[in-house]
Amino acid sequence: MVTLPAQGCLRNLSLPRPWLHSLRRTASVASASLPDPLTEDPPREATASSSKPASSSYFPKKNQTLELECLSLAFKGKGVCKVADSGFVVMCDRALPGERFIGRVTRRKGNYAEVAKVKTIDPHWDIVEAPCEYASYCGGCKTQNLLYEAQLRAKEQQVYELIVHVGRFSNKDLELHNIMKPIVPCDVQYHYRNKMEFSFGSQRWVPKELLGEKLNGTDNYALGLHAPGFFDKVLNVNNCLLQSDPANKVLDTLQECWRDPELGLSPYDVHSHAGFLKHLMLRSGRDVATGRPELMVNFVTSSYKPELLKPLVDKVSSFPEVASIVNNVNTSIGNTSVGEEEYTLYGKPTITEMLRGLSFQISANSFFQTNTRQAEVLYKLIEECVGLKGDGSEIILDLFCGTGTIGLTLARRVKHVYGYEVVPQAISDASVNAGLNGICNTTFIQGDLNKIDENFGRDFPKPDVVISDPNRPGMHMKLIKFLMKLKASRIVYVSCNPATCARDLDYLCHGVADLKIKGCYELKSVQPVDMFPHTPHIECVCLLELR
Ligand SMILES: C[S@@+](CC[C@H](N)C(=O)[O-])C[C@H]1O[C@@H](n2cnc3c(N)ncnc32)[C@H](O)[C@@H]1O
Numbered sequence: 001m002v003t004l005p006a007q008g009c010l011r012n013l014s015l016p017r018p019w020l021h022s023l024r025r026t027a028s029v030a031s032a033s034l035p036d037p038l039t040e041d042p043p044r045e046a047t048a049s050s051s052k053p054a055s056s057s058y059f060p061k062k063n064q065t066l067e068l069e070c071l072s073l074a075f076k077g078k079g080v081c082k083v084a085d086s087g088f089v090v091m092c093d094r095a096l097p098g099e100r101f102i103g104r105v106t107r108r109k110g111n112y113a114e115v116a117k118v119k120t121i122d123p124h125w126d127i128v129e130a131p132c133e134y135a136s137y138c139g140g141c142k143t144q145n146l147l148y149e150a151q152l153r154a155k156e157q158q159v160y161e162l163i164v165h166v167g168r169f170s171n172k173d174l175e176l177h178n179i180m181k182p183i184v185p186c187d188v189q190y191h192y193r194n195k196m197e198f199s200f201g202s203q204r205w206v207p208k209e210l211l212g213e214k215l216n217g218t219d220n221y222a223l224g225l226h227a228p229g230f231f232d233k234v235l236n237v238n239n240c241l242l243q244s245d246p247a248n249k250v251l252d253t254l255q256e257c258w259r260d261p262e263l264g265l266s267p268y269d270v271h272s273h274a275g276f277l278k279h280l281m282l283r284s285g286r287d288v289a290t291g292r293p294e295l296m297v298n299f300v301t302s303s304y305k306p307e308l309l310k311p312l313v314d315k316v317s318s319f320p321e322v323a324s325i326v327n328n329v330n331t332s333i334g335n336t337s338v339g340e341e342e343y344t345l346y347g348k349p350t351i352t353e354m355l356r357g358l359s360f361q362i363s364a365n366s367f368f369q370t371n372t373r374q375a376e377v378l379y380k381l382i383e384e385c386v387g388l389k390g391d392g393s394e395i396i397l398d399l400f401c402g403t404g405t406i407g408l409t410l411a412r413r414v415k416h417v418y419g420y421e422v423v424p425q426a427i428s429d430a431s432v433n434a435g436l437n438g439i440c441n442t443t444f445i446q447g448d449l450n451k452i453d454e455n456f457g458r459d460f461p462k463p464d465v466v467i468s469d470p471n472r473p474g475m476h477m478k479l480i481k482f483l484m485k486l487k488a489s490r491i492v493y494v495s496c497n498p499a500t501c502a503r504d505l506d507y508l509c510h511g512v513a514d515l516k517i518k519g520c521y522e523l524k525s526v527q528p529v530d531m532f533p534h535t536p537h538i539e540c541v542c543l544l545e546l547r
Helices: 017-030 044-050 148-165 171-176 245-257 306-316 372-386 405-411 424-436 477-486 498-510
Strands: 065-073 078-083 089-093 100-109 112-122 195-201 222-226 234-236 277-286 293-301 322-329 341-347 350-355 358-363 395-399 416-421 442-446 465-468 490-495 521-529 539-546
Touching (some): 065 148, 089 100, 148 171, 195 234, 222 245, 245 293, 293 306, 322 350, 350 372, 358 424, 372 405, 416 424, 465 477, 490 498
Parallel strands (some): 089 112, 293 322, 395 465, 416 442, 465 490
Antiparallel strands (some): 065 078, 100 112, 222 234, 277 293, 350 358, 521 539
């Protein structure tokens, strides 16, 4: 196993807190941006100190070219690389373990530098041919050309490093108690996503070699994925290997017609804020009665003009799989796909999907696990960690419950499930989903778990098990404090960001010195799960038991 180089300053974690924040932030260089749950912004001292270079005298200059070797992959898929002579650490997008290459320094960042790859000298280990035609440009799945087993090894290693360096769990303890479990692979490595969101753009991204060719008018329009690093340029995509076949058919059909000048459709321009079409979201599910695929097509537009969308609606509604066409109208200048208003243009306003024997109704904007098949695996692992007694006596608190899927899959074997979630539509979907499955022992409450006060916890009895499944920033310190006071016998922490997960595990187990809070949990297991092959994303299921 390759370890992160010492230049990342991952050692010496007994330093005073502001420095610790800084060092752990630097550790997360190789992992992810690590928001601080203590404050909205990073502590001032930490910010200042983290902008200083490492004590090493060597620091490359901007635009300097370096010979580099990629040692490992960091969270977000960047390669952790070493400068050939000095051992200085740099990060490089799309560098893969084992690769030797020439990189140009693009910017200094705290204790390390970022480089752009100029030329590969020796290719990476475990090279395979990427099946997707867009693989070398698209930001969606950057590691398609890395053997899947090597992707798994890299993900497993990242989680391990973060648990040790950010979570401050000793290698010895992890090994002695068999805490780190081997990553669970994803059996299906393409077409696994049930939701893809494409953007319309007025500036098509083209590879460097085609930059000289002038694109005029609608030829410059694109529908696809944002080119990495460009918020205003869109890589045109006709077929995405991550989504289902029916979704690809719809995408291809829309690509054939949406630029037709006769339709008078224009992509939204992020600079001038003019234009109509913002995003196209395609969501795949299944008819729960027949098991046949169901597709939702969601047009996100800057205004409500159904007559403009009608020709597109007429085209795609002819596909038997298309069960729902909705229009989210988002008048803001932001890039979000959630509309202030939603209109159903064809069929039903929701689609359905089955998970662990239950039916779920999903609307355009509610969270639903994006890899349904692997969610079955994930939820089984969660269930094993929850470890129900089987006598139906337990109370479950399902934090960040989304459409209630985790809690609902457990509800039949417990006394009651209380779910909390910020998105109102997800909460109403969760209640509908409970009804749909004849489940009566659940209560779903809308609320912001970053803004809880001392009254939080008065609406439910003390839970036996807390399941917490936050999004990438992890848990807010207010919630961590609440959990430390609540002292449920088990916490099952499900995370899509191992960096914030490691940070929160550290707080729950080792305490928060700044706030004079003692840790009261013991880490029993960390189970990485690959939900998203070829992407840098890693899911983890962690079990904590009250000491
Ligand atoms: C990773 S998803 C988990 C959803 C659900 N547990 C599941 O498995 O489908 C995280 C959820 O947290 C919700 N969320 C994000 N920030 C939140 C907050 N501050 N308070 C409450 N819920 C929040 C999101 O809307 C999303 O539904």
